[in-house]
Amino acid sequence: MNVSIAHLLFLSFGVFCIGGAGFLMRRNALSLLICLELMLSAVNIAFVSFSRLHQNESGNLLYFLVITVAACESAVGLALILNFFRLKKNIRLDEATTLKG
């Protein structure tokens, strides 16, 4: 692999920015969770790149911890979305205002 760490970090950063922009702009809960997965995937690219740079397995292990958290987050998030849909019959986040003071 004949590229520098900077290239890989730019790639990771670009994917993270795209995911973050999607996260801020989308207005339905499912797309929001999907964009969150994209951001976590971008972080994974950075971890694995640093692991390759130092030829050390720690980055790869952090990858496993991140996908654990991603799996938990998507499971809980999707359960929340299903409950929200049962309550409101849509998944528009603008209508999730029950907790507004």
Place this chain on the structure above:
Amino acid sequence: MENSQIVFFIFSALILVTAGLVAFRPRPVESAMWLILNFFLTAGLYVLLGSHFVAVIQVLVYAGAIMVLFVFVILLLNLDPRELGTDSSVSWGSLILFVAFLSFILLSLHVTTPELLEKMPPIKAGSTFGTVEALSKTLLTDYIFGFEMAGVILLLAIMGVGLLAYRKINNPRIVNGSERP
């Protein structure tokens, strides 16, 4: 330019394009499909980086298990566009300002730390980097506490999902998940 560089640039361009499609396609099912393709391309990138086991896990767990959960929920909800709501938009001025500010920061980083742009050293001959053996050795010796914590987090998530999905069927006061006053 060498072969591996060309392959890397093709992969990263495709990853960025599919990421854009994931973030900005209007329907969630399209987003999910593009995200699966994005995960496969990322797995290809991990193969290029030499972390073969991580690439396998990316395909099996991420593109397999997690995305199946997403697609399952999308199909279960069966939403029409009216129920999705309209997305907010961003003004071009703030976007250009953001990109300009960012490129200024990245350019100054380039100027101040040129060693970031050096090529990565090749994997030494006989190195066990990226193999299941080396990974599991590190996981079960140096990071055993993190490993156990991951198990606890998964258990907590299962309990939370069970709690969220639980509802009493024979209670007449609960209709459609909400309590009648």
